[in-house]
Amino acid sequence: MSDIKLPEAFTKRMINFLGEEDFQKLVDALDKEQNTSIRLNPYKSFNPDWKGQKVLWSKYGYFLNERPSFTLDPLFHAGCYYVQEASSMFIEHVLEHIELPEDGVFLDLSAAPGGKSTLLSSFLGKNGFLVANEVIKSRANILKENIIKWGLGNTLVTQNDPEHFSGLEGFFDLVLVDAPCSGEGMFRKDPDARAEWSPEHVSLCALRQERIMDKAGGLVKGGGYLLYSTCTFNTEENEDMLKFICTEFAYEPVRIPIDPAWGIIETELEIEGNPYFGYRFYPHLLEGEGFFITILKRPKNATSLESKKAKDFKHPFIKSVGKQESKILIEQLGLPQESTFYSVQESCFWLNPSFQKVFEYLTLFLNIKYFGVELGKFNKNQFIPNHEWAVSTFEKKGFKNFELDKEQALSYLRKDDIMPDGLPEGWVLVTYLGIPLGWLKNLGNRVNNYYPKDWRIRKK
Numbered sequence: 001m002s003d004i005k006l007p008e009a010f011t012k013r014m015i016n017f018l019g020e021e022d023f024q025k026l027v028d029a030l031d032k033e034q035n036t037s038i039r040l041n042p043y044k045s046f047n048p049d050w051k052g053q054k055v056l057w058s059k060y061g062y063f064l065n066e067r068p069s070f071t072l073d074p075l076f077h078a079g080c081y082y083v084q085e086a087s088s089m090f091i092e093h094v095l096e097h098i099e100l101p102e103d104g105v106f107l108d109l110s111a112a113p114g115g116k117s118t119l120l121s122s123f124l125g126k127n128g129f130l131v132a133n134e135v136i137k138s139r140a141n142i143l144k145e146n147i148i149k150w151g152l153g154n155t156l157v158t159q160n161d162p163e164h165f166s167g168l169e170g171f172f173d174l175v176l177v178d179a180p181c182s183g184e185g186m187f188r189k190d191p192d193a194r195a196e197w198s199p200e201h202v203s204l205c206a207l208r209q210e211r212i213m214d215k216a217g218g219l220v221k222g223g224g225y226l227l228y229s230t231c232t233f234n235t236e237e238n239e240d241m242l243k244f245i246c247t248e249f250a251y252e253p254v255r256i257p258i259d260p261a262w263g264i265i266e267t268e269l270e271i272e273g274n275p276y277f278g279y280r281f282y283p284h285l286l287e288g289e290g291f292f293i294t295i296l297k298r299p300k301n302a303t304s305l306e307s308k309k310a311k312d313f314k315h316p317f318i319k320s321v322g323k324q325e326s327k328i329l330i331e332q333l334g335l336p337q338e339s340t341f342y343s344v345q346e347s348c349f350w351l352n353p354s355f356q357k358v359f360e361y362l363t364l365f366l367n368i369k370y371f372g373v374e375l376g377k378f379n380k381n382q383f384i385p386n387h388e389w390a391v392s393t394f395e396k397k398g399f400k401n402f403e404l405d406k407e408q409a410l411s412y413l414r415k416d417d418i419m420p421d422g423l424p425e426g427w428v429l430v431t432y433l434g435i436p437l438g439w440l441k442n443l444g445n446r447v448n449n450y451y452p453k454d455w456r457i458r459k460k
């Protein structure tokens, strides 16, 4: 139960909106403990014994019977699952009910810390490409870390203001804007949200959302989709924004089938004679936090922008990798036959060649934080592997594996000096329950722990 009372003006508005009885049910739900839920990474299969009831609208979402210490679970650090509240996982259900190309190019415009980006990345799998963008630098770093741990190699992480996308009108098959909002739906999960709330803050959020949507609305290609979501209840930031988008751009409504037993409320709004739909999630009606989403389709005849391929790719710090080195990466280190390699300060990166043109075009506009999979560096006759490669889902041919027990795995993640019995010499990929955690290098008389310093766990 939160010590901070619900703001009076919020109470008044919500009673007006829901009625006295339902509002009381909402208040009771907000005062109860939140159920923790996780979404599994379909590309890193494992079977945790602590997974409980399924999230009704998601294939990979589960509630937990109790909240374990995620920090002390090596599989959490290995990107086997993401801790995400259940309502947001509805996006998975949405993706399955709209017509998307197999090789889609998606944009998550306000992506940190990466809950919805990891969901989109899972959906796109090995055939699609995601741009995960976050405007705030420190948050973009967290996003990058989560994308690396998820490990699919199908994502470009950028740090840009929505304004910087203005050359990319009509470029994306799907744009998700999970907008910064007043967070009323988080009043249980994050009691500070109660303290920060005011009617003025709601209006400021709505203005900021208008500015974002004014840019985002144009980025979807003809036949593509725009998903707008918030974690707040008020109409100013939800249905009013839907109206705003439809006034600025010609979007068609999309209705998503839902099972009435799920407790999701579909709202209908008439805009220029057509019904448009929103989906509302209330904590007193379902297991999940407050959430709103609307789905829109850009008419087929809207302008679409194709990426143009420059004859020679030129970028201030992203370079192409030579034929000889590419051959070693494929033949000796096990990277896929179909690969494009780039280097940044001599470190090699893998990219799906199907998106080479898209990627090179995007580098003209965006501030790149990470892309594909960072593999490592050639150093004389050796290849020095990177952590990013270790936790990716890609093969690491030619390296020995060594399984750690839980205590050893936690010591490794604390970046302690560890010397497990029987560790082979040289570079070793250490695993826990078969899932890669990172690299150790056994030099005979000592062992170097290559877990990234900034990611190490401090909890004992």
Ligand code: SAM
Binding pocket: 109, 110, 111, 112, 113, 114, 115, 116, 117, 134, 135, 136, 139, 161, 162, 178, 179, 180, 181, 208, 212
């Ligand atoms: N989608 C994320 C997830 O599922 O993990 C959560 C996104 S959060 C609701 C909204 C994000 O928008 C924040 O990371 C915030 O930094 C970012 N943001 C703040 N101001 C913004 C702006 N003017 N334009 C775009 N994004 C902004």
